[in-house]
Amino acid sequence: MQLSRPRALPSIRAPQRRRAICRSPLPRIHFVTRSFPLSDLFHFSRGTAPLLISIPHLGSQIPDAQRPHMTPLGLQSGDTDWHLDTLYQFAQALGASVLGARYSRYVVDLNRPPNDESLYPGQTKTGLCPTQTFRGEALYQDDAVLTDAERAQRLEAYWQPYHAQLRSELDRIKAEHGAVLLWEAHSIASVLPRLFEGKLPDLNIGTSDGAACAPDILAAVQAQLDHCKDYTWAVNGRFKGGYITRHYGSPADNVHAIQLEMCQSTYMDETYPYGYRPDLADRVIPVVQSMVEAALKQTRARQR
Secondary structure (H helix, E strand, O other), X not given: OOOOOOOOOOOOOOOOOOOOOOOOOOOEEOOOOOOOOHHHHEXXXXXXXXEEEEEOOOOXXXXXXXXXXXXHHHHOOOOOOOOXXXXXXXXXXXXXXXXXXXXXXXXXXXXXXXXXXXXXXXXXXXXXXOOEOOOOOEOEHHHOEEOHHHHHHHHHHHHHHHHHHHHHHHHHHHHHHXXXXXXXXXXXXXXXXOOOOOEOOOEEEEOOOOOOOOHHHHHHHHHHHHOOOOOOEEEOOOOOOOHHHHHHOXXXXXXXXXXXXXXXXXXXXXXXXXXXXXXXXXXXXXXHXXXXXXXXXXXXXXXX
């Protein structure tokens, strides 16, 4: 049975007006978004197992038309989920399909709803087309704001193709195996006062409070964490899963979604130029792999 297709995109809300210090209106910028071959938008490799690993924040590229309007910090793409393609190299041996973005979340956040509604009401919102870094620093010169047309074009040019590929691959795996595990791979700086208090646990599992994944699959993952003494962890704590986990996870349809949000301090330098640290990564990779393998084993038990 094929998975149902996502509903048509809702209309994009107009950005909230900012209070200006002077009478001059804030500059509004509109870029010309060109069409891209799909291979330019994301990396994709098809596997043989009932497993799709999605890395929507892997990309760090900024389109040429956008670059002149951005601040130096914006051009660094600092909130990228750096090096996760390297960290998840074990995926090929597991037979996983892997989908990873090429363009920065500063262009459009692939893990946010298309209508830009908040995933965590009452908390600081990072947004579909961000204008600030996670630390609250401006991404655009002169505090410029995006036009509605630009937001809509970014959805069409970047967001929709990624989700179309994700949906297509989930459908294919489900049709072939009868069950599918969607593993959402993410990472973030360990200390971000604007987004959360103190230091984040090293490993954060999210299943939308159990709505996106069957209990036995989550239990298999948590059993691996129970044996983990070197890292702190949480399940459905500060991070419960983003839009992809919540939207595509459907245990009743045998589609099980789990998000892992890792502290970047477990495998890399958290400051520019964000270098990969093999000495750290080699310790955490077996832990991540054990969780993926445990979830995959339980998913295979559900094949029909």
